[in-house]
Every structure is written in C-alpha cells, then in structure tokens.
Amino acid sequence: MSGKRGLFIRPTLALWQREMTRFVRQRNRIIGALATPLIFWLLIGSGLGESFRGAEVEGGFMRYFFPGTVVLILLFTAIFSTVSVIEDRRDGFLQGVLVAPVSRASIVFGKCLGGMTLAAAQAALFCLAAPWAGLPLDGAVVLRLLAALLLGGFALTALGFVIAWPLESTQGFHVMMNLVLIPLWLLSGAFFPARAGTWTEWAAALNPLSYITASVRRAFYGDGADLGLVPSFGPAMTVTLVFAVVMFLLALRAVRRGGPESR
C-alpha cells in the first residue's frame, strides 16, 4: 500500500488551490499588487512624460511605461505570493507539507503555479487599459501577452521562492526586494530604455528581468517596431524560459536541502 515515491499531481493541485483561496480572502493583497503599480503608472507616467523625449519613447511616456508597469504588477504579485513561504514556515503549515509523502517538486510547483496564476490574472486585468495608453489589443497581441504574462509570472515566483526559502522573517524579504528586485526592475527597460554603448546596455543584457519586460513590450508592439536594444519576442521568451527553469531547479534544490531551522 505504501509507495516509495512522492505524490505529485494531487498535492500540486491542492497547494495551488490553497493559494487561490488565500488570495481571495486577503483583499489587501489585491490592492497592494494592482493599485500600487497603477498609481505609479498614472503619477510617474504623467509627471515624467513631459521631460522624457527620444526615439524609443515615441508615443509618449505613458505608452512607454505601460509594459513596465505590467511587469511591476507581475513582480509585486509574485513577491507577495512567495512571502507566504516565510509565513507558512512561521505558522507551521509548511512543516505539515514537508512530512507528507509529496514530491518536493510539487511543493515548489504548487507555489509557482499559484503565483503565476495570480500574477498573470492581475497583470491581464491591468492590460485591459492598454488601448487608453495607445497600445491597441488584437487577437495576436492578446495571445503573445498571455504567454508572456504566464511565463514571466512563473519565473518571478520561482525567483521569489529561492529568495524566501532560507529567510526566517518577512523583514529580510523586504530588504531583498528593495535592494535587489526593484533595482533589477528599474534597469530592465521598464522605466527607461537601455542605451547602446553605455553601462545600461550591459545591465539590461545581464538582467533576467529585462527579458521579461522585453517579452511584454514586444507582445504589445510586435517584432516589427524599432525598439533599439530590446530583443524580439521569441528570443526574449526563450531567455525567460531558461531563467524560469533555472530558478525552479534552484528552488527545488533549496527545499531538498531543508529550511533554516535544520541547520
């Protein structure tokens, strides 16, 4: 009766479903992940729009900043989802999962699928406003966009998992977020375009987040548009996929090694 292998599908679904239920019960998370970037977009977009000129930002800064705001929503939602790794450890829920005969991969996968669903759903909701920013939506745009949001959401949740796993307090996570994640987002081309021949070119090329921003931007603009250093949709998605897989494997390795309390 008792197998030797860990269970995968049902535990993954159960953990995903739990993420959904928790999210619905925590209204403030919706506000934090969706309203904050929206206000950023409106205030920063309209405030900086006047002083921002250049070929890359053709169509106005509100238009340029829109895909960057979408990535910020993905980032915030994914981050809030993975903070729960720390809360689960503190509340004790996690240890109950760890002693269950579930494949360690399903623990990571359930969390990443949950973060991905929430991040992509909220970002997609915001994307309904794209036509007002001068970014029309048609069938092809929507399909590319959904693919970019799902993959980006998964990759960022996996990244958040890797950061959150060894931490014992949520304060530590906020430090990581302000020190690492927000700068990565700022340098990803979300806020201003990287310029050829400057350090921002290297920063963008080495920054995994810039490929997520690029895939969202290309989903809107198409590969035909001249966007300077921004890679095309296919290559941007490919790099993001590789990033997602690497983060997933790092998260899995962390879970197999055990949490901070086992050292």
Place this chain on the structure above:
Amino acid sequence: MSAAVETNDLGRNFGPRAALSGVTLSIRAGEMFALLGPNGSGKTTLFRILSTLLAPSAGMARVGGCDVVGEAMAVRHQIGVVFQSPALDPQLTVEENLRCAGSLYGLRGADLVARLRSAAEALGLSDRLADRVQSLSGGLQRRVEIAKCLLPRPRVLLLDEPSTGLDPAAREGLRVTLERVRRESEVTVVMTTHLLEEAERCDRVAILHRGRLVACETPAELRGRLGTDVAVVSGLEPEALATRVREMFGWPLSVRGERLRVEVPAGGDAAGRLFSALGAAADTVTVGRPTLEDVFLDLTGEPLRGEEEA
C-alpha cells in the same frame, strides 16, 4: 511483533553542540510510547528526525522498517505528525484544511469525503467544518490537527508535546481520543512530553537527559528502579529537619522549598518512625511510592520541571 520505530546509536549535532547522541531504542507496533525530558533534553530533535524533517549526524533511525534518510518518502507514507504549533492554514476553514491535507496524501473523491466526515466526527468537529481555523481555540485547533493526521490512516502517529496549550479538560479529551485511535486502528503512538501525568499513562517511557537516553522502561519498572519509597516531611524549619533525619537515619534526602524529601526503605514503617522521631518539628509526614519525577531526579540529578512550574 516487529518494531514500529527503531534507532541505533542515533546522534545529531548543531554546530559543535550535540543535541542528541548515542540513542538506541526500539518501539513496538501498537505501543503508546513517551519521550520524556525537559527542554533541551533532545526529545524534539529526536521527534524531528523520526518525522523526516531533520537528518541525523550519526547512527540510523527506521520508522515502519524504512530508513528516515534513505527511504524518507516511504516513511512519510506511514506517519502522521502532530506538531506543537498546529500545521494548519489559519485562513482556511477546518474542512478546507482537512481536504488539502488529504490531497497531500493522494486521497480524493468519495473516499476523501468519507474519511473527512468520520475523522471530524471522531474528534467532535462536525459542526465546526465551515469555521476558519484562526477563529478556533487552541484546543480545537489541536483536534483539527489530529483529525488531519488521521485521514491517511498512519501506522505511526508522532506527537510533539500534544498537551501544550490545552486546559485539563482538553488534555483528558486528547488522551481519550489517542487511546481510542490506538485501539481502533492499531496505531503506534509516540509522543514527546515534559509532563509526568502524560508519560505515566504510556506503555513505556524513554527518559532523555542532555541528548542521551538514560532509561527506557514501563512506568512501573521505572518506579521500581529506585527500590525505595519516598517520604515527604513538612515543617517550619526544613533545614533543621534534614539535619535530624541525616543524623538519626542516614537516608538520602533533599530539601525542596518547605518540604523535605526522603528516600526511605520500601515496605518498612518509615512514616511512623519519622513522625515519632521528629516529634513536633514535623507537621506532616507522608510516604508514597516514588513517582516518575522521583525517578527522573534519581537518574539525572536534576528535577524534571523548573521551580516555577513545580
């Protein structure tokens, strides 16, 4: 009968500190077993190793015949673990928590529902299924945790300080529940505890002290180890009483607060002899069989509980 839990020369270090060392024990299938010791005795470390959360640094441990390191998944298929702080999601309802837990063990559909209903009924939670866990009292949360752990019908139930945070009535309820579970589903129950009343009711008790196993016997055998009875003498000047007893009888004794605790020969009329010898200086003299507390003191040289708890 085969061993449900077995360890051999088990040890675990945290940095330079040995939290557990050289622990060898064997727990029979169907036994109710207590790991007794104060904080820092290593019982929680042992609990965490048996529940596959912590790898040992030395020796081996097997649960249900499977190695906790090499065959951790197979061990997890056989155990139910009740943690000191319940492993529940406070934002979910009781039913959602139970469903989620059942799914982690591969349960589904009608089978999951049937088990969920019967576990809820067994623990008196049937009318609480729709309540959020965060709205429940500590005692109720513990019951949800136990119901959760029974869903997959484990062969070995591991409990870490199951009475923590429970009032006396809830403790008694827990004890009755555990007894019933053990009788009905032939589960082996292993619990850590620092409470003598809890250990007293187990089939066998392992006493841990500073990471080492100092005894592993039935409560009766442990009490029999002392070979003496214990007299407690109360009076206004316990130090003076102690000097008198030392001079007149030479029995081992200790002064604790306003009381004098004397190890007296079993079966003799120690109470009468003490009472008449001490005269008016002693208010009361009572003689009883040694408790596990006395045994613990004898084995380790330290009281089980801190002064504030005693």
